[in-house]
Amino acid sequence: MSTAEDTTTRILDAASELFAERGYNxxxxxxxxxxxxxxxxxxxxxxxxxxxxxxALAQKWADGMAGFVVKSLPDPSDTRGTLEALAELExxxxxxxxxxxxxxxxxxxxxxxxxxxMGEGPGGNFSGLVDYLGQRQQAGDLRADVDPRVMAEAFFxxxxxxxxxxxxxxxxxxxxxxxxxxxxxxxxxxxxxGVSEGVNGGSQR
Amino acid sequence: MSTAEDTTTRILDAASELFAERGYNxxxxxxxxxxxxxxxxxxxxxxxxxxxxxxALAQKWADGMAGFVVKSLPDPSDTRGTLEALAELExxxxxxxxxxxxxxxxxxxxxxxxxxxMGEGPGGNFSGLVDYLGQRQQAGDLRADVDPRVMAEAFFxxxxxxxxxxxxxxxxxxxxxxxxxxxxxxxxxxxxxGVSEGVNGGSQR
DNA sequence: GATGCGTGCAAGTGCTTGCTTGCATCCTAG
DNA sequence: CTAGGATGCAAGCAAGCACTTGCACGCATC
Numbered sequence: 001m002s003t004a005e006d007t008t009t010r011i012l013d014a015a016s017e018l019f020a021e022r023g024y025n026x027x028x029x030x031x032x033x034x035x036x037x038x039x040x041x042x043x044x045x046x047x048x049x050x051x052x053x054x055x056a057l058a059q060k061w062a063d064g065m066a067g068f069v070v071k072s073l074p075d076p077s078d079t080r081g082t083l084e085a086l087a088e089l090e091x092x093x094x095x096x097x098x099x100x101x102x103x104x105x106x107x108x109x110x111x112x113x114x115x116x117x118m119g120e121g122p123g124g125n126f127s128g129l130v131d132y133l134g135q136r137q138q139a140g141d142l143r144a145d146v147d148p149r150v151m152a153e154a155f156f157x158x159x160x161x162x163x164x165x166x167x168x169x170x171x172x173x174x175x176x177x178x179x180x181x182x183x184x185x186x187x188x189x190x191x192x193x194g195v196s197e198g199v200n201g202g203s204q205r
Numbered sequence: 206m207s208t209a210e211d212t213t214t215r216i217l218d219a220a221s222e223l224f225a226e227r228g229y230n231x232x233x234x235x236x237x238x239x240x241x242x243x244x245x246x247x248x249x250x251x252x253x254x255x256x257x258x259x260x261a262l263a264q265k266w267a268d269g270m271a272g273f274v275v276k277s278l279p280d281p282s283d284t285r286g287t288l289e290a291l292a293e294l295e296x297x298x299x300x301x302x303x304x305x306x307x308x309x310x311x312x313x314x315x316x317x318x319x320x321x322x323m324g325e326g327p328g329g330n331f332s333g334l335v336d337y338l339g340q341r342q343q344a345g346d347l348r349a350d351v352d353p354r355v356m357a358e359a360f361f362x363x364x365x366x367x368x369x370x371x372x373x374x375x376x377x378x379x380x381x382x383x384x385x386x387x388x389x390x391x392x393x394x395x396x397x398x399g400v401s402e403g404v405n406g407g408s409q410r
Numbered sequence: 411g412a413t414g415c416g417t418g419c420a421a422g423t424g425c426t427t428g429c430t431t432g433c434a435t436c437c438t439a440g
Numbered sequence: 441c442t443a444g445g446a447t448g449c450a451a452g453c454a455a456g457c458a459c460t461t462g463c464a465c466g467c468a469t470c
Contacts, residue, residue: 007446007447023311025228026228026312028426028427029427029428030427030428039448039449041429041449042448043429044428044429044430049429050428050429106311107231143398145391145394146391146394146395147383147388150388150395151395153388153392154392157362178352178354183352183358186350186355187355189350190351190355190356190359190396190400191395191399193348193399193400194394194396194398195398195399208416208417233456234459235457235458243417244417244418245459246417246418246459246461247416247417247418250416250417253459254458254459255459
């Protein structure tokens with residue numbers, strides 16, 4: 001039975017990688033089978049559908065994402081520490097799941113079956129972060145002249161872009177080769193400086 | 206003959222929109238024809254190929270992009286002003302062209318014909334900005350403890366994300382509704398504050 | 411009034427894709 | 441040793457795709 005489980009895992013891993021690279025519609029069941037090293041028929045026997053594979057994948061992600069909420073973080077009054085932890089989580093998460101998830105989000109337009117699946121994740125994270133940033137603004141930790149939703153968007157833009165450009169677009173890889181940890185660290189420094197109260201650049205133009 | 210030109214225009218416009226929404230592979234020639242209000246055969250008579258349509262589109266973009274270089278900006282010693290102007294350009298550009306271009310960049314993986322076309326644009330802009338930011342660092346305008354390549358990546362992440370999330374992903378539209386100009390302004394404020402010399406957040410961890 | 415160009419329409423070709431079916435093979439549990 | 445479940449393999453099917461061909465129509469120009 002270890003073989004059976006193993007087969008499932010290999011299929012899902014292969015599908016995840018291919019979805020990230022080529023999107024949902026761009027990934028053929030034959031390609032998944034080949035990458036997983038199984039016969040194509042096995043896919044359908046295990047998951048009935050191509051969509052079944054997607055569902056299983058989404059389920060797997062949802063399970064792994066359980067702990068990923070702002071509220072469950074250690075010391076919320078430590079704004080800097082919290083955001084650092086969040087950024088690490090986000091990048092790690094995006095590295096595992098996000099490459100495929102981001103790509104699939106784009107496919108949500110075209111493929112209705114993808115759209116169904118993708119509803120949850122980002123939205124929940126987003127509004128959670130917006131709430132948190134709003135609180136920190138009122139606590140005087142963060143500058144008040146920038147909308148918390150803009151801050152949150154910037155935060156996700158910066159973190160997800162790290163992964164997006166490196167893994168999915170794979171453009172930045174050709175452009176330069178700063179390791180992702182280092183790039184993340186520096187980017188977060190930028191973000192924190194920009195977002196903090198009492199900055200020199202506060203003039204409203 | 207006005208009709209002939211018009212036909213070409215309508216086809217390219219339709220293709221651009223559809224590529225933005227569904228990507229290259231996800232867009233069928235039938236769909237383009239229908240959206241353009243012409244017969245499918247007309248596409249092939251005008252552009253020989255589906256790739257021919259892509260080429261024509263890329264050509265059209267390239268023509269419009271001519272002026273978009275860092276070097277051609279007014280007063281380079283005015284760091285803030287220059288970056289503001291660049292951000293405006295970038296967002297405007299991305300709004301016109303980028304929705305499709307960004308989407309196509311993702312397809313570069315799968316479709317070799319797309320890859321050929323997409324080589325230029327972003328890379329050129331990117332390294333141009335890296336150079337500029339490096340100079341401004343040496344002039345003491347920008348903080349020295351962040352790699353200019355990271356800064357540039359953050360810059361493009363922030364600006365392109367504006368367009369990406371609104372037009373392509375169309376997720377942010379559901380999440381919140383700050384007009385893009387306002388969001389861009391605030392985001393740039395964040396970026397400038399984060400990037401400037403003499404910020405309070407300069408501690409290295 | 412004939413010529414040529416741009417276009418529409420109908421039909422079809424070869425290829426790929428998602429998915430199915432039938433049969434043989436292997437491995438493990440009882 | 442035998443029964444059942446998981447897998448492989450070969451073949452195929454219907455649909456959708458990019459792309460082609462042949463013919464007819466309208467509309468300018470000479």
